[in-house]
Amino acid sequence: MDEALQARLNRMFYPSSIAVIGAGNAPDKVGHAIMDSIITGGFKGRIYPVHPRHESVLGLPVFRSLDRLPEVPDLAVVALNQYSTVQATRALSEMGVGGASIIAGGYAEMGEEGRQLQNDLQVAAGDMPVVGPNTLGFLNTWADLNVTFYPRVLRRGMVSFLSQSGGIGLALKGKADDEGLGFSKWIGVGNRVNLEFHTLLEFLANDPHTNVIGIFAEGCSDPRKLMSTIRSVTERKPVIFYKGGRGKGADRVTISHTGAAAGEDAIWNGALIQAGAEVVYSAPEMIAVCKALSIARRPEGKKIGIFTHTAGPSIVAWDILQEIPGCELSNLKPETLDRIAEILGPSVPVVYKNPVDGAAGAFLAAPYHDIAEAILADPSVDVLLAIFCEHKNWPYPSDALIDLAKKYPKPIIACFIGTVQKIEPNRRQLHEAGVPTYVMPEEAAHGLAALLKR
Amino acid sequence: MDEALQARLNRMFYPSSIAVIGAGNAPDKVGHAIMDSIITGGFKGRIYPVHPRHESVLGLPVFRSLDRLPEVPDLAVVALNQYSTVQATRALSEMGVGGASIIAGGYAEMGEEGRQLQNDLQVAAGDMPVVGPNTLGFLNTWADLNVTFYPRVLRRGMVSFLSQSGGIGLALKGKADDEGLGFSKWIGVGNRVNLEFHTLLEFLANDPHTNVIGIFAEGCSDPRKLMSTIRSVTERKPVIFYKGGRGKGADRVTISHTGAAAGEDAIWNGALIQAGAEVVYSAPEMIAVCKALSIARRPEGKKIGIFTHTAGPSIVAWDILQEIPGCELSNLKPETLDRIAEILGPSVPVVYKNPVDGAAGAFLAAPYHDIAEAILADPSVDVLLAIFCEHKNWPYPSDALIDLAKKYPKPIIACFIGTVQKIEPNRRQLHEAGVPTYVMPEEAAHGLAALLKR
Numbered sequence: 001m002d003e004a005l006q007a008r009l010n011r012m013f014y015p016s017s018i019a020v021i022g023a024g025n026a027p028d029k030v031g032h033a034i035m036d037s038i039i040t041g042g043f044k045g046r047i048y049p050v051h052p053r054h055e056s057v058l059g060l061p062v063f064r065s066l067d068r069l070p071e072v073p074d075l076a077v078v079a080l081n082q083y084s085t086v087q088a089t090r091a092l093s094e095m096g097v098g099g100a101s102i103i104a105g106g107y108a109e110m111g112e113e114g115r116q117l118q119n120d121l122q123v124a125a126g127d128m129p130v131v132g133p134n135t136l137g138f139l140n141t142w143a144d145l146n147v148t149f150y151p152r153v154l155r156r157g158m159v160s161f162l163s164q165s166g167g168i169g170l171a172l173k174g175k176a177d178d179e180g181l182g183f184s185k186w187i188g189v190g191n192r193v194n195l196e197f198h199t200l201l202e203f204l205a206n207d208p209h210t211n212v213i214g215i216f217a218e219g220c221s222d223p224r225k226l227m228s229t230i231r232s233v234t235e236r237k238p239v240i241f242y243k244g245g246r247g248k249g250a251d252r253v254t255i256s257h258t259g260a261a262a263g264e265d266a267i268w269n270g271a272l273i274q275a276g277a278e279v280v281y282s283a284p285e286m287i288a289v290c291k292a293l294s295i296a297r298r299p300e301g302k303k304i305g306i307f308t309h310t311a312g313p314s315i316v317a318w319d320i321l322q323e324i325p326g327c328e329l330s331n332l333k334p335e336t337l338d339r340i341a342e343i344l345g346p347s348v349p350v351v352y353k354n355p356v357d358g359a360a361g362a363f364l365a366a367p368y369h370d371i372a373e374a375i376l377a378d379p380s381v382d383v384l385l386a387i388f389c390e391h392k393n394w395p396y397p398s399d400a401l402i403d404l405a406k407k408y409p410k411p412i413i414a415c416f417i418g419t420v421q422k423i424e425p426n427r428r429q430l431h432e433a434g435v436p437t438y439v440m441p442e443e444a445a446h447g448l449a450a451l452l453k454r
Numbered sequence: 455m456d457e458a459l460q461a462r463l464n465r466m467f468y469p470s471s472i473a474v475i476g477a478g479n480a481p482d483k484v485g486h487a488i489m490d491s492i493i494t495g496g497f498k499g500r501i502y503p504v505h506p507r508h509e510s511v512l513g514l515p516v517f518r519s520l521d522r523l524p525e526v527p528d529l530a531v532v533a534l535n536q537y538s539t540v541q542a543t544r545a546l547s548e549m550g551v552g553g554a555s556i557i558a559g560g561y562a563e564m565g566e567e568g569r570q571l572q573n574d575l576q577v578a579a580g581d582m583p584v585v586g587p588n589t590l591g592f593l594n595t596w597a598d599l600n601v602t603f604y605p606r607v608l609r610r611g612m613v614s615f616l617s618q619s620g621g622i623g624l625a626l627k628g629k630a631d632d633e634g635l636g637f638s639k640w641i642g643v644g645n646r647v648n649l650e651f652h653t654l655l656e657f658l659a660n661d662p663h664t665n666v667i668g669i670f671a672e673g674c675s676d677p678r679k680l681m682s683t684i685r686s687v688t689e690r691k692p693v694i695f696y697k698g699g700r701g702k703g704a705d706r707v708t709i710s711h712t713g714a715a716a717g718e719d720a721i722w723n724g725a726l727i728q729a730g731a732e733v734v735y736s737a738p739e740m741i742a743v744c745k746a747l748s749i750a751r752r753p754e755g756k757k758i759g760i761f762t763h764t765a766g767p768s769i770v771a772w773d774i775l776q777e778i779p780g781c782e783l784s785n786l787k788p789e790t791l792d793r794i795a796e797i798l799g800p801s802v803p804v805v806y807k808n809p810v811d812g813a814a815g816a817f818l819a820a821p822y823h824d825i826a827e828a829i830l831a832d833p834s835v836d837v838l839l840a841i842f843c844e845h846k847n848w849p850y851p852s853d854a855l856i857d858l859a860k861k862y863p864k865p866i867i868a869c870f871i872g873t874v875q876k877i878e879p880n881r882r883q884l885h886e887a888g889v890p891t892y893v894m895p896e897e898a899a900h901g902l903a904a905l906l907k908r
Contacts, residue, residue, distance in 0.1 A: 028817065032847070081801065150846075151846040165769070166766065167762065167768075170764070170843045170872075177873045178873045244770050244773065245773065247773045247777065282770075282894070311621065312617070312619020312622035315699050319699065319700045319701045347535065349559050387621065390604075392605040393482060393490065417621060417628055439625070440737055440738060
């Protein structure tokens with residue numbers, strides 16, 4: 001990416017000043033919600049609401065027009081209708097604003113007339129980078145920045161998302177919130193007048209606060225360029241791709257969304273896999289995979305050890321893991337099995353093998369720790385999947401896994417079965433220790449599977 | 455099922471008295487956790503802890519031996535080791551106890567010696583029905599009954615589960631809790647000495663508090679009998695089947711679980727589908743499908759209307775729905791499209807078609823209601839999928855959907871994107887009104903797809 005564009009994107013995504021064109025006081029209007037988002041998100045810079053008639057919005061003085069602003073803002077959000085937006089965009093570009101986020105729909109997704117209007121918008125934007133139009137906007141937790149019209153609390157992390165759909169983007173954010181996964185950037189790309197997927201992907205590849213990139217897309221204007229960019233990015237950072245509009249009649253539902261046809265599913269899939277992307281098939285799978293890749297270490301090999309006190313979850317996890325080429329259940333060394341037998345003692349009736357089912361012998365944290373350690377210490381094991389079920393009287397063995405994560409360089413994946421809410425404090429501590437933690441065994445397996453493919 | 459067995463199963467699953475053999479005071483032991491469960495679950499009947507040395511457990515007087523009990527209990531829970539269990543089971547059967555739940559492992563899953571011990575247990579049980587051995591136990595919300603060693607709050611509903619795995623059973627319960635789905639019975643079948651899947655399935659088919667039956671199984675002793683039972687049950691109630699142990703090497707992980715080999719995956723799948731079962735591939739999918747089938751009405755046909763204010767979720771939902779034979783996106787009547795145009799007014803730039811994307815015109819509850827009504831009133835629509843994203847300033851249009859559910863006989867599925875926790879109050883009201891509600895669009899689509907197959 002050329003340096004001028006890189007600098008400009010840095011300026012707009014890490015702004016020190018924001019103008020909101022069309023800011024207002026009606027709580028049910030987009031122009032108000034964006035102001036609410038900027039404040040709720042905790043933005044520390046200067047905020048300039050712009051509106052020809054209002055006096056103040058959410059306690060901040062309103063500027064009547066762009067020429068009255070005390071400085072040229074780093075970022076402008078345009079919350080006007082599709083026609084006024086073109087005019088405002090031209091003015092912003094001429095002022096030298098860093099970049100703009102453009103909310104209005106009514107462009108290429110509306111047929112010929114809309115396509116013409118989108119061309120006008122593109123010309124008006126000139127060399128000013130634009131997120132949108134026809135988008136929720138974007139977020140950057142590392143700048144305490146929410147310029148979507150969805151006021152939300154932000155949680156920092158290292159995963160960034162590009163989404164062609166605000167709704168799927170919000171589903172990803174909701175699932176990430178439920179799963180205790182923080183994120184870095186979230187960008188609703190919309191109709192993409194001058195920031196295509198490949199440009200934003202390069203920006204994220206260079207972003208020091210991003211280590212994993214998730215993309216939801218229905219289609220794009222230059223798939224070849226996207227694939228070559230993915231190929232170069234995946235050498236440095238994992239790219240996970242969720243393709244919408246896969247089925248018959250998909251174009252009927254996608255074309256009027258952001259003006260892009262969905263394209264042949266099989267071609268997309270083949271190209272994505274060849275480019276090194278990880279392909280996922282749902283929002284929960286996207287979050288499961290991003291969680292593992294952003295939190296866990298990479299294993300040295302593909303031999304897994306599974307430790308559980310209840311066999312079923314290890315069985316369904318293996319159903320998923322056995323599909324990964326080269327992945328195998330490690331053959332534990334005889335001395336490891338002896339050590340496990342010693343810890344469990346004679347009264348726990350289990351068969352000593354991998355998956356290790358400690359049954360009642362693994363309910364308490366101390367033996368859970370020691371058995372997990374025996375498995376991690378076995379040289380034939382590259383990664384540990386540790387399963388435990390929520391119980392009122394037997395706490396999750398979080399401290400045990402955190403201790404072992406410090407002692408052993410091998411990755412540990414925790415599957416702590418229960419509810420997403422109750423598990424929250426344990427999960428937070430485990431994530432800080434580099435142990436991605438899930439409540440559903442299938443999601444834990446999808447996360448681990450992604451690690452094994454890297 | 456013969457009447458005597460039916461009566462006996464009713465007696466044990468809806469008991470008025472329970473004996474807990476091996477009840478104790480150590481909070482980290484199974485015999486204590488079961489007592490805790492019975493009390494936490496809110497059981498209203500008589501509870502008799504039995505132990506040779508304790509005085510009281512959780513405030514209840516302990517009986518030193520079975521012959522000192524003041525009555526023959528309807529249900530006994532045996533929390534002893536695998537050897538003492540055989541003896542206790544014989545005594546319980548001879549006393550004429552209604553039925554028993556047997557926790558200990560160490561039977562058929564342990565090889566030849568264990569198989570012999572399991573035979574002894576079977577003989578000891580005689581005609582007394584036994585859940586287990588090697589199980590967590592079971593729950594029946596309609597009797598405020600939790601005789602597992604996992605003390606949990608119970609939430610009533612109409613879905614019953616049979617699970618060969620305690621861990622997957624707990625994953626199902628956790629996901630149901632997160633998703634606001636109540637259940638009726640939850641039975642960890644374990645090694646099944648005299649209550650096979652098919653017997654319990656028949657019991658659930660006759661249970662007035664069950665309208666949907668979910669099964670997780672790795673294998674069973676009489677697949678033919680299971681399939682013929684499923685065939686007869688699915689005529690009355692949907693049966694949803696999640697088969698574990700699908701992949702290569704599955705027997706290696708399943709055989710030492712409950713002593714059953716997993717069997718050929720393709721054969722199972724074909725037989726299950728032929729028998730009329732709905733096959734699912736994960737715990738979240740199981741809950742998604744059970745939710746729709748237990749809460750929603752059945753549609754008259756397979757023509758769907760989708761209403762959203764953000765296109766992406768409708769696109770991924772259609773990716774799933776288009777795989778259902780006969781399912782189509784309804785061609786809305788011109789008068790319906792006119793009505794939608796009238797509600798949205800000229801300033802909302804959207805293409806009028808199905809899926810109906812109301813964009814900013816569908817943020818508020820009133821137009822959301824009216825557009826949803828226009829779609830439901832269209833004679834070419836059999837079912838409505840209604841999508842909305844959580845927002846601080848625009849509340850979920852729950853009242854609108856509840857009103858429409860009262861006015862129109864067609865099923866409505868709500869996809870309210872957000873987090874599972876925040877959506878809780880809305881979801882509860884919608885479920886009461888017969889509108890299954892999801893946060894993930896893919897799960898909403900799986901639920902709706904299951905309705906279309908019935």
